Amino acid sequence: MSTATHVHVEHHDAPPRGIWRWLSATNHKDIGTLYLVFSLIMFLIGGCMALIIRAELFQPGLQFVTPQFFNQMTTMHALVMVFGAVMPAFTGLANWLIPMMIGAPDMALPRMNNWSFWILPFAFTLLLSTLFMQGGGPAGGWTLYPPLVLQTGNAFPFVILSVHMMGISSIMGAINVIATILNMRAPGMTLMKMPLFVWTWLITAYLLIAVMPVLAGGVTMLLTDKFFGTSFFNAAGGGDPVMFQHIFWFFGHPEVYIMILPAFGVISMIIPTFARKPLFGYSSMVYATASIAFLSFIVWGHHMFTVGMPLAGELFFMYATMIIAVPTGVKVFNWVSTMWKGSMTFETPMLFAIAFVILFTIGGFSGLMLAIAPADFQYQDTYFVVAHFHYVLVTGAVFSLMAAAYYWLPKWTGHMYDEKLGKIHFWLSVIGVNILFFPQHFLGLAGMPRRIPDYALQFAEFNALSSIGAYIYGFSQLLFVYIVIKTIRSGEKATDQVWEGARGLEWTLSSPPPYHSFTTAPEVH
Amino acid sequence: MAQAHGAYYVPHSSPWPIVASVGLFTTMAGLANFLNGGALTTMMFGVAILIIMLFGWFGAVINESESGLYNEQVDQSFRWGMYWFIFSEVMFFAAFFGTLFYARQYSVPWLGGAGHRLLTHEMLWPDFRSVWPTNGPSDVGGSFKPMEAWGLPAINTIILLSSGVTVTWAHWGLKENKRSQLILGLAATVFLGFLFVFLQAKEYTHAYEAMNLTLNSGIYGSTFFMLTGFHGMHVTLGSIILLVVLLRAIRGHFTEEHHFAFEAAAWYWHFVDVVWLGLFIFVYWM
Numbered sequence: 001m002s003t004a005t006h007v008h009v010e011h012h013d014a015p016p017r018g019i020w021r022w023l024s025a026t027n028h029k030d031i032g033t034l035y036l037v038f039s040l041i042m043f044l045i046g047g048c049m050a051l052i053i054r055a056e057l058f059q060p061g062l063q064f065v066t067p068q069f070f071n072q073m074t075t076m077h078a079l080v081m082v083f084g085a086v087m088p089a090f091t092g093l094a095n096w097l098i099p100m101m102i103g104a105p106d107m108a109l110p111r112m113n114n115w116s117f118w119i120l121p122f123a124f125t126l127l128l129s130t131l132f133m134q135g136g137g138p139a140g141g142w143t144l145y146p147p148l149v150l151q152t153g154n155a156f157p158f159v160i161l162s163v164h165m166m167g168i169s170s171i172m173g174a175i176n177v178i179a180t181i182l183n184m185r186a187p188g189m190t191l192m193k194m195p196l197f198v199w200t201w202l203i204t205a206y207l208l209i210a211v212m213p214v215l216a217g218g219v220t221m222l223l224t225d226k227f228f229g230t231s232f233f234n235a236a237g238g239g240d241p242v243m244f245q246h247i248f249w250f251f252g253h254p255e256v257y258i259m260i261l262p263a264f265g266v267i268s269m270i271i272p273t274f275a276r277k278p279l280f281g282y283s284s285m286v287y288a289t290a291s292i293a294f295l296s297f298i299v300w301g302h303h304m305f306t307v308g309m310p311l312a313g314e315l316f317f318m319y320a321t322m323i324i325a326v327p328t329g330v331k332v333f334n335w336v337s338t339m340w341k342g343s344m345t346f347e348t349p350m351l352f353a354i355a356f357v358i359l360f361t362i363g364g365f366s367g368l369m370l371a372i373a374p375a376d377f378q379y380q381d382t383y384f385v386v387a388h389f390h391y392v393l394v395t396g397a398v399f400s401l402m403a404a405a406y407y408w409l410p411k412w413t414g415h416m417y418d419e420k421l422g423k424i425h426f427w428l429s430v431i432g433v434n435i436l437f438f439p440q441h442f443l444g445l446a447g448m449p450r451r452i453p454d455y456a457l458q459f460a461e462f463n464a465l466s467s468i469g470a471y472i473y474g475f476s477q478l479l480f481v482y483i484v485i486k487t488i489r490s491g492e493k494a495t496d497q498v499w500e501g502a503r504g505l506e507w508t509l510s511s512p513p514p515y516h517s518f519t520t521a522p523e524v525h
Numbered sequence: 526m527a528q529a530h531g532a533y534y535v536p537h538s539s540p541w542p543i544v545a546s547v548g549l550f551t552t553m554a555g556l557a558n559f560l561n562g563g564a565l566t567t568m569m570f571g572v573a574i575l576i577i578m579l580f581g582w583f584g585a586v587i588n589e590s591e592s593g594l595y596n597e598q599v600d601q602s603f604r605w606g607m608y609w610f611i612f613s614e615v616m617f618f619a620a621f622f623g624t625l626f627y628a629r630q631y632s633v634p635w636l637g638g639a640g641h642r643l644l645t646h647e648m649l650w651p652d653f654r655s656v657w658p659t660n661g662p663s664d665v666g667g668s669f670k671p672m673e674a675w676g677l678p679a680i681n682t683i684i685l686l687s688s689g690v691t692v693t694w695a696h697w698g699l700k701e702n703k704r705s706q707l708i709l710g711l712a713a714t715v716f717l718g719f720l721f722v723f724l725q726a727k728e729y730t731h732a733y734e735a736m737n738l739t740l741n742s743g744i745y746g747s748t749f750f751m752l753t754g755f756h757g758m759h760v761t762l763g764s765i766i767l768l769v770v771l772l773r774a775i776r777g778h779f780t781e782e783h784h785f786a787f788e789a790a791a792w793y794w795h796f797v798d799v800v801w802l803g804l805f806i807f808v809y810w811m
Contacts, residue, residue, distance in 0.1 A: 015538070016538050020538070021538070023540075023543045024538035024539055024540055024542075024543060025538060026535065026536050026537065026538055026539055027535075104533075105533050105535055106533075106535045108602035108605070108606070109602055109603075109606055110535055110536055111536055111539045111541065111542055111582070112542070112606070114539065114542035114543070115542035115545050115546065118542055118543050118545075118546040119546050119549060121546075122546050122547070122549065122550035123550075125550070126550065126553060126554060126557075154561050157556070157557035157560040157561060158554070158557045160557075161553040161554075161556060161557050162553070164553070165549060165550075165553060168549075171610075171613050174609075175605075175606050175609045175610060175613075176606075178605060178609055179602045179605035179606050179609070180602075182605055183598060183601045183602050183605055184533075184598075184602070209609050209612055209613045209616070210612070210613075210616055211616070212613070212616075213613045213614070213616040213617035213619075213620065214616055214617070214619065214620045214623075216617060216620075217617050217618075217619075217620025217621055217624075218620060220751075221624065221747075221751070223560075224740070224747070224751065227560050228740050229666070229739075229740055229741040230740055230741075230746070230747035230750075230751065231660070231661055231665055231741075231743045231744050231746075231747050232624060232744070232747050232748075234661070234665070235632070235636060235645065235649075235661070235662070236661050236662060236663035236665055237660060237661035237663065237665035237666075237743035237744055237747070238628060238632065238633050238636065238659045238660060238661030238662070238665075238743045238744035238745070239628060239632060239661070239743075239744045239747065240627070240628070240631070240632035240635070242632075243624065243627050243628070243631075243632060246623075246627065247620060247623070247624070250623075310640065516535065
């Protein structure tokens, strides 16, 4: 046994130097870092687009941009944040953490891992370059509905093919995660002993492999409709534009859970650490995650209530959607019960985690309101929808990513972050984000439509307030960038366990961990 | 188990993924440029990079495999990878099958006045009757003849099913170390695969020249050519994979126990086979 280990260590001691280390990386930690840095850059680019939107909406009338450019911003902001910021950030966490959490030497397929990452910068070069093309970038919304999207100028094939590239990247990343979890666990690490982050990623990876190809099929049909004369979404030829919406949302709804299930995993790791109690209801968490994943395949119609559907369809999708509240409620209950009578402390990761539980639940409740088909006829395409999905995606997914960054940064870098600055970042974020999105509920209920650069006078106050919140939230993320860089460069030396209440294999490694995590598999009891 | 872990082969840094990314980017940017009316040169250049990458990447993997670096656990990772890759392919085809079913069950009947979508029918195309096959109420692409199931497609079905038999026969040969059976079976499979593609090309030519059935022939032409076309591309790819496996078998690669590449190619081939059965039933026959 020891000889085998020895040979292995000799082979892969030090990484290559310079830029080649990153271009040719096969190491899960290097690739995880690449993913995380890339997603942070995309988060800032997408954030700038959001700030352009909010600047324009600060007061009624057209101030800074043309309506066409405004629509390009809403479209690109969504594409960049979904495919460039949130998804790669979770894949980055998966790369860094899954091998360390299950006691593996690396990801199962290290070369493919590299390719999964390096497709992304190229895909986003393609996508972002469309902003500089004749006719500008895509402006019909990230959902790419035909026939509107077919009117996009030169940008159109670039957008479609960049989506293809993102899909290829996601599918390969997901295959790698599944192969790693199913095949690389240390002896004794049975499925029901896996940390919840690993479980949620296993299910997320399954969702990715199931739905990304469907999106690829859908956008391919858009491409052939535009350039090769097919009639998939053309009623004159016997097709149906609504069919695209079915295809898109069959992908799109599971996609929403692709962005939130790993967040559930992160929160389920952090809360027990700072409550100093094991997670309440571990197995129910696993089953709830699987139930949410299953339900995600049969609720896509709730994005299309007003498009026109047989009554039976409206009812089915309404009830199926509301059922999701049950497993999600199980999760929120378990997080709260974990904290119940715990010895809690409130370091930055825990603050973000608690904010996640409260604010994500608000987003979940507004989702329930939207699930009611007759009520949705009133809410649909208003700012209420915008408020809803930003509560689940910003104070949900992004807050969990912030929590994860603070929680594992000491493990990754070997340095403690500046707790005081972390707390300032948290409070600025949580106050800013609520000033930003909470008024949008009222705007939506009062009837303000989405994706419009101008609005009626009665919406002025809440819009101004929302824009102020956007700038507080947006600029406070620069503080986060500063904290991360500061932590990488210096800071108090972190211990192996980092947090007093932390449990799990990754905390048994040194901080920072060795280049190859577990060259010899640990025994798990 | 612990020993297997210690020996899990983690490759050195590799140049091939970044070459692949550059190749993919060049191909995609070139294709987009071509679709906008530009020249094909950039895309061809990208495809060339991708081909070089495939030789380099697979060459490296084959060398590592032949020098015994892959233990059982590595083998298992490849297996999981292949299962889930095929699952992703299944979902890709599911999107197009779903489109076919949706068009036949909903959009065409609705255009013909069924259900609650009466207005489109009454306001735009009151004369349209729901039938299948159709090129839609505007007769997109002009009148055409649909493809018959019991001519070339039936022959192609027999060819593809037989190739499933020959590849299994080759596998039996491999497992009993009968190398000539392995090589003969693989060669027959590759031959049948390319024969299928050749006949498919004949069918397309016939459709375009004699039947006025084209990609432009409304929803029938769209679903027909996209489904059979993507399937044909997969058969071509599968045949090339099997050809590589055949060349490796001739060179003496693979042992009775250790032959993941063969099995992956065979799984892929069976997947392509099953998709064809779906096509034969739902696109050609029913």
